[in-house]
Amino acid sequence: LVVCGDAGDALGDSLYETRIYVKGKVESLGSDCVAKEMREEHLQELQELLNRAGFNEKAADFKRYGSARQLYNFKVDNASAY
DSSP, X not given: OEESSOBOTTBTXXXXXXXXXXXSOBXXXXXXXXXXXXXXXXXXXXXXXXHHHTOOOOGXXXXXXXXXXXXXXXXXXGGGGO
16 A cells, blocks of 8 residues: 555554555554564565556655554453453
């Protein structure tokens, strides 16, 4: 998911195994969504996506977000909370 501007409330809420790239500000992160490191492989992937879509943007201007991978891990210690 590529956002070439700002993102509103609850970005990435309950999304699994998704790479989210945002150029602008993020109002808030949704459940299980966290900021992630933008490594060289992600910069290359994003730049290819932007080029293919015909956008004149630089991948280095974006931040990456994704799943913390906590929502789908049931913890038996928390069973009484359900």
